[in-house]
Amino acid sequence: KQEVTQIPAALSVPEGENLVLNCSFTDSAIYNLQWFRQDPGKGLTSLLLIQSSQREQTSGRLNASLDKSSGRSTLYIAASQPGDSATYLCAVRGRLTFGEGTQLTVNP
């Protein structure tokens, strides 16, 4: 059974910092990995999708990497802003399995 773990559970940084969120999964037989953002009481917003054959994807200040063999993905956020404050979730396919999320707070 696939297990997805995210570290750290919570992170608080000053505005402008670059930061890395970590995601690990136990079964490397995945189709893809998707990073989401969740604001309090809201739905999930897709940030990046990395196919299993890819190593990384970039969108604006976000860069996600995937190392399928080691069961790891990282989400890099450059020059963080207070508007980046949210919970970040990673999820892996086959059946989409989510981690617990990292709650990010960016302080002005």
Added chain:
Amino acid sequence: EPEVTQTPSHQVTQMGQEVILRCVPISNHLYFYWYRQILGQKVEFLVSFYNNEISEKSEIFDDQFSVERPDGSNFTLKIRSTKLEDSAMYFCASEWSSYNSPLHFGNGTRLTVT
């Protein structure tokens, strides 16, 4: 940008009552899903739906649950006899190509069973 829309945003019901949660997926999408998130816990898969039938369901999706696509636009989740432990946020999601495209989620329906 097209969105997945869910109604209602919040539903309060008494234990034992039936509820129907409604979703309008993105119009050209072919694959539809329901997930739930109990407060403070992970988002969990419930069911996937393609070509007018269930393609996969989790252990959570027991006989109390059913899904339907009654017309070309709506996708519904019915809980026949709600229990206290059904209280959660329910998310609908859709995608146009299974596994090859990003999953798009709605804003969810918060179900409170009293």
